[in-house]
Amino acid sequence: MHYVSTRGHAPRLGFEDVTLAGLASDGGLYVPESWPSFSTADIAALRGLSYVDTAVAVMRPFVAGALDDAALKSLCEAAYGRFAHAAVVPLKQLDHRHWLLELFHGPTLAFKDVALQLLGLLFERFLANRDTHLTVIGATSGDTGSAAIDALAGRAKVDIFMLHPKGRVSEVQRRQMTTVLAPNVYNIAIEGSFDDAQAMVKAMFAHQSFAGQFNLSAVNSINWARLMAQIVYYFYSAVQLGSPDRKVAFSVPTGNFGDVFAGYVAARMGLPIERLIVATNVNDILHRALSAGDYSVGSVTPTAAPSMDIQVSSNFERLLFDLHGRDGDALAASMKGFETNKRLQLSQGMRDEAAGLFSSTRVDADRMQLAMRWAYDKAGETIDPHSAIGLAAAQDAMLDPSIPVVTLATAHPAKFGDAVERATGIRPTLPSRIGELFERQERYTILPAEIGAIEGFIADQADKA
Ligand SMILES: *Cc1c(COP(=O)(O)O)cnc(C)c1O
Numbered sequence: 001m002h003y004v005s006t007r008g009h010a011p012r013l014g015f016e017d018v019t020l021a022g023l024a025s026d027g028g029l030y031v032p033e034s035w036p037s038f039s040t041a042d043i044a045a046l047r048g049l050s051y052v053d054t055a056v057a058v059m060r061p062f063v064a065g066a067l068d069d070a071a072l073k074s075l076c077e078a079a080y081g082r083f084a085h086a087a088v089v090p091l092k093q094l095d096h097r098h099w100l101l102e103l104f105h106g107p108t109l110a111f112k113d114v115a116l117q118l119l120g121l122l123f124e125r126f127l128a129n130r131d132t133h134l135t136v137i138g139a140t141s142g143d144t145g146s147a148a149i150d151a152l153a154g155r156a157k158v159d160i161f162m163l164h165p166k167g168r169v170s171e172v173q174r175r176q177m178t179t180v181l182a183p184n185v186y187n188i189a190i191e192g193s194f195d196d197a198q199a200m201v202k203a204m205f206a207h208q209s210f211a212g213q214f215n216l217s218a219v220n221s222i223n224w225a226r227l228m229a230q231i232v233y234y235f236y237s238a239v240q241l242g243s244p245d246r247k248v249a250f251s252v253p254t255g256n257f258g259d260v261f262a263g264y265v266a267a268r269m270g271l272p273i274e275r276l277i278v279a280t281n282v283n284d285i286l287h288r289a290l291s292a293g294d295y296s297v298g299s300v301t302p303t304a305a306p307s308m309d310i311q312v313s314s315n316f317e318r319l320l321f322d323l324h325g326r327d328g329d330a331l332a333a334s335m336k337g338f339e340t341n342k343r344l345q346l347s348q349g350m351r352d353e354a355a356g357l358f359s360s361t362r363v364d365a366d367r368m369q370l371a372m373r374w375a376y377d378k379a380g381e382t383i384d385p386h387s388a389i390g391l392a393a394a395q396d397a398m399l400d401p402s403i404p405v406v407t408l409a410t411a412h413p414a415k416f417g418d419a420v421e422r423a424t425g426i427r428p429t430l431p432s433r434i435g436e437l438f439e440r441q442e443r444y445t446i447l448p449a450e451i452g453a454i455e456g457f458i459a460d461q462a463d464k465a
Contacts, residue, residue, distance in 0.1 A: 001064045003030040003224065006321040007335065008328015015066040016126045019119070019225045020134070022218050027335075028328070029317055030224045035268040036061035043244040043271065046235060051088035052076045054239075055232045062228050066126075075125065079117035082107050084431065089114070089233050091240055091406070094379040098394060099406045100387070101237050108176055109412035109434065110307075111259070112147035114233065115226035120151030120158075122225055127157040135214040135462060136160040137204060139197035142169045143307055143411070146176035148219045153182035160219075161186045161458055163197040166446060172415070172430070172437065179440035186461060192449030203451050210455055214462055221258035222314055230262035233408075235271055241404045244272055251277040251394035251407045253386040254286055255308040257315035259408060260358075264319060267357055274403045278360040279393035281308050281368070286316065290360040293351045296343030304365065304419040305385040307411070323350040361393035368392055372423040382428050384411040385419045 003018045004010075007028030013021065018030045046054055055076045056069055063072055080088045085105040092100045106113025127134060136158060138148060145162045152160045162177060166189035178187045190197050205211050205218075221227065238248045250273065252260040260278055267273040280287045281303045289295035297311045317335060323346070324331045338344040346354070363371075368385055371392035375381045383391065387409040394405045413420045413428040421427045429435075447453045 001036075001062050002033045004033050004328070005030060006317050006328060007332040009332070015063050015225075019122050019223065020126055020217070022220075022223045026332070028332070029222055029315070029321075031318055031321060032062060035265065038270040040244045040270075043235070043239065046239045051232070051236060052080055054236045055080070055229075058232045058235050059228055071125075075118060075121045079121055082117060083113075084433065089236065091237050092381065094375065094381065094391075097401060097404050098391070099237075099241070099404055100375075100381060100383070100391070100409045101233060101406050102409045103233065104384075104409060104412040104415075106147070107150045108143070108146040109415050109431070110143045110147050111408070111410040112144055113150070115221075115229040116147045116151035116219065118229045119219060119223065119225050120155055123152070123158050124155040132157070132215055134158045134217045135458065136217050136219055137163075137201055137458070138219060139163045139194065139201045140169075140177075141165070141194040141306060142173040143415070144220070146173060149177050149180050149185055149187075152219075153180045153185050155184065159184045159186065159462065161188060161461075163188045163190050163201065163454070165189075165194045165197055166191055168194065172434075174444075175437040175440070175442060176434075178442040178444045179437060181441065181443055186457075187444035188454065188457065189444050189446045190449045190454070191446065196449040200449065200451050200454055204455060204458075207451075207455070214458060220314070221256050227258055227262050227265070227315070227318075230259055231265050231269070234263050234266035234273070237406050238266075238271055238273070241406070244270075247272045247274040247403055249273065249275040249277065249394075249397070249399055249403050249405045251279055251390045251397065251405060253279045253305065253308060253390040253393075253408065253410055255310040255313065257286060257313040257319070259410070261315045261318055264357065273357070275397070275399060276358050277390075277393050277397050277405075278358055279390045280360065280362050281305050281389055282362065282364055283309050283311060284362040285311055286313055287360040287362040289316070289346060290351075290354055290358050293346035293348070294343070295338070295346060303385075304368065304416065305389055307386055308389065319354070320344075320350075323353055359397065361396055363389040363392045367396075369423040371395065372420065376424045376426065382413045382420060382424065382426060383409060384413045384416045386410045386416075387413075388423075 005024035005028035007026045009026035010024035083105045103111035368388045371388040375383045390407040414430040
């Protein structure tokens, strides 16, 4: 399989190079040159398979030329063997037509583990053949940082430097990062805000001599391999509910459009998906884009579902590429306009095409709380604010009642205990494997929010390696 950039001017690459590159050199995002196609028989053949075997079958065409089945399977066994549930991502029934797909049984209790655990292993394997060393840098307001650190801890030829705003992440979030004592993990608490941290990470990537010298890389969801790993659970859950003989709808709590884009890929591959519901909170750029064609940046309002508090959804570019007929030059012109004007108007043709598969709903705080309470009172399930936004959108969607609707549950409720307690009166408890966090030793470095100090620290540590 080869990959091309959405902006048409980066080299066409194989899976291994795309995984290590992250962003394309023309500023675009890598996508497969064509979508693989699964026949009805191919999908029926997934019945009864374990998560790992489903993963091998679904990802096989995307890694062709880089990994054979045996290699892919051993990576998946290592990645998903660390999940705390035998089903890896169990499907739970809520009522006669609503289901919850629990994606949070990984080591850090966030759905990002599903993709990042595999990505960490892919990095290590692909770097083993090369005379290179990767320096992963990132900024986190909480969840992504811990999932990335857990995935990369102890991996050969990779260092990870994760910046968090000092005193502005919860104690659980901080400890999930700072108690990982592997020698290739560096936690930096900066004396500033999350925006300061993110601005410094961007500045380091833009500082070409520095970025080149240390071979900087990112693990955010612009990396194709992350999206690829997420396609698997759409197939896995749909087959359990009767696919390919029965259509299934999905409701996806959405921020960067990565998770729901994986559902789009599953549909392009032939999985009979009736509808993909894009659920947003009040930060609703995607709802405005899909319902009115208005993709324009507003200001971010903090909510109880912080992983969805986003105003620019980087992976939306991948859908826009297909909506532009896969014309990289046309898309590059549109994105340039968006970067200048902070808005992009989707044509009627693009809106109609997107509406064939996607619908969208904006869920406010009251509706989110109602969904949390409904899940607890009616189905005995405690769900987190992100999952509750997905469930509310699923319940409000106008769908044929014979179609089962799967809501993706993206975080363990105990990660957002305060919000859950406010809605239901019940405080969810952390699983015991995380509870031990409070006894473990922490290690992190406090630095001022100055680019020189951060770069100096990274250079010092890298020299020792
Ligand atoms: C990252 C995240 C999301 C949003 O996923 P995208 O792929 O960015 O759309 C939703 N819920 C939780 C808990 C997350 O961590």
